[in-house]
Amino acid sequence: MAGLTVETFVLGPDETNCYLLSRNGKGVVVDVGLDPARLIERISECGLELEGVYLTHFHLDHMGGVKELLASHPAPVFSSGGDEFLKEISLEAGGIREFVAYVDFPYESIGPGRRTALGQTMVVLDTPGHTPGSLSYFFPAAGCVFVGDLLFMIAVGRTDLPRGSGPELLGSIRSRIFILPDETRIYSGHGPMTTVTHEKRNNPHFL
Template structure:
């Protein structure tokens, strides 16, 4: 597996390009904006883009999804269907976050907990992790011990729960049940900030230990 991280927009959101080395098939995960930047990066690599994958519906994670899907003639896949209201609210989100105006668009396919989504020879297990948003999902690749977690958990922190339908207790339950149960050395790729590991967050994340929150 090859991983390319492109921070996009003023929110420095980590758009990830995931490439299967064997097939050169690729997925773009959480393209929050700066579509031209993402397209230019993909052009540097000999890959076939298969899909756009989304962890949740916040605009800083989906802002370039429709442009990329149309450019590469691929589907937008995920998150879980409880996220529908955030896609309905894309125009409001643009105004709230200071993005350019955007009209609502929707995933071609929703995903559910336990689904397996292939990208070439890679196999991503879908883990539904509500709390930051109700339909938030995480993509876990067991062979490479890698979890792409959106805004569920960060190095030393956790996702916000003060947005509509956020739930702090639900978020902590999701983290403990769906992320901290992964193997210790599983790499956590968050939507913002540096990468971390499951064992690191289990031991030192103050929001999980109960020091904060």
């Protein structure tokens, strides 16, 4: 994958996929679930310089371990400001109000467009539906995209949480993910890796 190494860490009680991407002694992380000790240990073991942490959305199972990670490996955090409202909503209602201490860290709000990560082009995709601020991160040279809880192998993300939208989610998949090259690997927030062509052919939500 164009010199890019991707390692998966399944973290926390919700078994959230956290991804460590590395190249030439540097690393970035996509999402950080609770209890990230194994991730932290791996970054130290490999001697990686952490360039940044990219969050797909503001649910606790995808960002609850960020503060712990930053305490060992300081780095800028990037996410969409569109999910900031979740800090004001109780966990019972789908927010993170009771756990704001876990997510009280500075971050840069980013939107769609091209950035550089690990010396490669990374395209930030606006993919709302699971949450209004959901983002996906596409690495064209490596042929992979990190989608959070937007899309899973033969399934899609839930939309019954605050400001989720089924039509918006399906539209994001069609207009942002299914236009990528068919061989693109899809790394989801939970479960196994899949590909664009596999989901086009087999995902029941699009047949």
